[in-house]
Amino acid sequence: xxxxxxxxNLTKSFGATRVLQEVSLEVAEGEFFVLLGPSGCGKTTLxxxxxxxxxxxxGDVSIRGQRVTDTPAEDRDIAMVxxxxxxxxxxxxxxxxxxxxxxxxxxxAEIQARVSRAAQTLGIDQLLDRxxxxxxxxxxxxxxxxxxxxxxxxxxxxxxxxxxxDAQVRAAMxxxxxxxxxxxxxxxVYVTHDQVEAMTLGDRMAVINAGRIEQIGAPLDVYAKPANxxxxxxxxxxxxxxxxxxxxxxxxxxxxCTPIGNFASGSNGTLAxxxxxxxxxxxxENLRVTDRELPGVPPLDVLLVEPLGAELLVYARRETVDVVxxxxxxxxxxxxxxxxxxxxxxxxxxxxxxxxxALAHFTAVEERES
Amino acid sequence: MGAKPLILRALTYLVxxxxxxxxxxxxxxxxxxxxxxxxxxxxxxxxxxxxxVALSNFGLAWNSAPFGHYFINSxxxxxxxxxxxxxxxxxxxYALARLRFFGRGVLFLIILSAMILPIQITFLAxxxxxxxxxxxxxxxxxVIPFAASAFGTFLLRQAFLAVPPALEDAARLDxxxxxxxxxxxxxxLSRPTLLAFTLVALVAHWNDYFxxxxxxxxxxxxxxxxxxxMFIAQEVTTDWNLLMAxxxxxxxPLLIAxxxxxxxxxxxxxxxxxxx
Numbered sequence: 051x052x053x054x055x056x057x058x059n060l061t062k063s064f065g066a067t068r069v070l071q072e073v074s075l076e077v078a079e080g081e082f083f084v085l086l087g088p089s090g091c092g093k094t095t096l097x098x099x100x101x102x103x104x105x106x107x108x109g110d111v112s113i114r115g116q117r118v119t120d121t122p123a124e125d126r127d128i129a130m131v132x133x134x135x136x137x138x139x140x141x142x143x144x145x146x147x148x149x150x151x152x153x154x155x156x157x158x159a160e161i162q163a164r165v166s167r168a169a170q171t172l173g174i175d176q177l178l179d180r181x182x183x184x185x186x187x188x189x190x191x192x193x194x195x196x197x198x199x200x201x202x203x204x205x206x207x208x209x210x211x212x213x214x215x216d217a218q219v220r221a222a223m224x225x226x227x228x229x230x231x232x233x234x235x236x237x238x239v240y241v242t243h244d245q246v247e248a249m250t251l252g253d254r255m256a257v258i259n260a261g262r263i264e265q266i267g268a269p270l271d272v273y274a275k276p277a278n279x280x281x282x283x284x285x286x287x288x289x290x291x292x293x294x295x296x297x298x299x300x301x302x303x304x305x306x307c308t309p310i311g312n313f314a315s316g317s318n319g320t321l322a323x324x325x326x327x328x329x330x331x332x333x334x335e336n337l338r339v340t341d342r343e344l345p346g347v348p349p350l351d352v353l354l355v356e357p358l359g360a361e362l363l364v365y366a367r368r369e370t371v372d373v374v375x376x377x378x379x380x381x382x383x384x385x386x387x388x389x390x391x392x393x394x395x396x397x398x399x400x401x402x403x404x405x406x407x408a409l410a411h412f413t414a415v416e417e418r419e420s
Numbered sequence: 421m422g423a424k425p426l427i428l429r430a431l432t433y434l435v436x437x438x439x440x441x442x443x444x445x446x447x448x449x450x451x452x453x454x455x456x457x458x459x460x461x462x463x464x465x466x467x468x469x470x471x472x473v474a475l476s477n478f479g480l481a482w483n484s485a486p487f488g489h490y491f492i493n494s495x496x497x498x499x500x501x502x503x504x505x506x507x508x509x510x511x512x513x514y515a516l517a518r519l520r521f522f523g524r525g526v527l528f529l530i531i532l533s534a535m536i537l538p539i540q541i542t543f544l545a546x547x548x549x550x551x552x553x554x555x556x557x558x559x560x561x562x563v564i565p566f567a568a569s570a571f572g573t574f575l576l577r578q579a580f581l582a583v584p585p586a587l588e589d590a591a592r593l594d595x596x597x598x599x600x601x602x603x604x605x606x607x608x609l610s611r612p613t614l615l616a617f618t619l620v621a622l623v624a625h626w627n628d629y630f631x632x633x634x635x636x637x638x639x640x641x642x643x644x645x646x647x648x649x650m651f652i653a654q655e656v657t658t659d660w661n662l663l664m665a666x667x668x669x670x671x672x673p674l675l676i677a678x679x680x681x682x683x684x685x686x687x688x689x690x691x692x693x694x695x696x
Contacts, residue, residue, distance in 0.1 A: 123592050124594075130589070130590070132586045133586075134586060136589065138591075140609055149594050149596070150593070153595040153596055
């Protein structure tokens, strides 16, 4: 099966600076693919190279199995939505939508049909005769999307299209964007630094850091099984708790010893690949906690409890290690002073302290005396 | 922010009105002298409002020299210059603002330095060149030396640079690149600058005296300012009312153009932060 997009070993340098290194990815037909990463990681450059707006240093780009590495942007049959929309300020919304079709010498009737269909889909029929500056941010965003969908391209490229909208409009547009993309079934590459957008919109995502792809996968898989410490930390809010740990192998089980308690794996096999010293990562919602003393477990001092409604955010500390916990609201009283971690049921990630690569993901069990 | 105190506003207006006097007084004097009969021009006490309005002065002045011909010459020359300057400046500005090529920075510096040099420096060389071409006393001789404008190129380059690059990317994906991007985007988006530059060039070349004086020898190609100069020279000391009438219809087209387009005229200087 041919993919909507293939990127193979793409490298981009500006002088001595490598902006993208050996990036490879594929996007299936109809797939919503998100490029997620902190600002300056190269994700927008990658998108612009796919569009043909930026030359690459090495590598190959194919669209629907056709190599387009040397094809100019205007002949790649892709449509792009820009961060600041890049609407044509001297044209009305209608002219903005029509322009690309006219340049492709499409028959007038076809142009009209496509524009009115797109306008209806996006709910901008009433705004078509306005100039961009007479439109609100959300409306401009719709026109920009309209300009992309009338083209019926092989591929949509979107460069942080929601980042200029205020929070409320953004949430609404996110929902619409997802629905629209599903209805149209056109493969989409979407760049964002917002993990919520990435998690909610993407069928799959690539986490990019410093010009490299750190991990590709379905958002929930990446969240549950981060390939390395960077991905683990970058996804999730509040961020992953990380502290040093050591591995103690016993006859039937392996125990991860950490400053906040010991966590036992069900069998020795689970942690076979773990080194002696590890970095232990645990998401705030993956720690189980109680305000009743547990024998043999070191207590954590509670610094602050933030009620979020259904949940509490608990900021706690043991000696020099800070821990954030996210627990159901009825777990603790708001004035709890000390808490204890129940190790059984906590989900942990172990990383190599040198390379940051993930060694294992496991759920701790009750430690049986052996 | 409240309204300024009345006294402060009154003072502001007073200063502005005082400043207007030295500017408007000669123009007013030109207008009333132009319509005064000959015997009212020199009176012991200045006549601020003419007793009788002699509109026939205009006809007399117009007919006492080939002003009709001068007028046509001025229109042809000025239009020709402005058209050529717009074409060359737009294309050069596009290259300087949007294309990447070797030596772009140096080329731009050279163009900038052409703005710094007084134009009169080029006159001798241009005159000799035109003489060799046999273009003295022709329309080409009046127009071609001004076919390009460093100022216009600079002004438009700045305007084109202000058009966001994302727009060019978007246009490119819509199959609009190169000169068609220039025509469909940069030109319409820089309309205020283009109009302002047109006005600056209009003023400069409609009023130009020096160059047309050097290269014209016959009435066939003389422009209005030269014609007016000749008219003054031949009238010597007499008939100030006719002189003023002639001066009025020489300057009227510019005054009208300025009043019609003053908004753009002023905004261009705000944009460029430069004088013409």
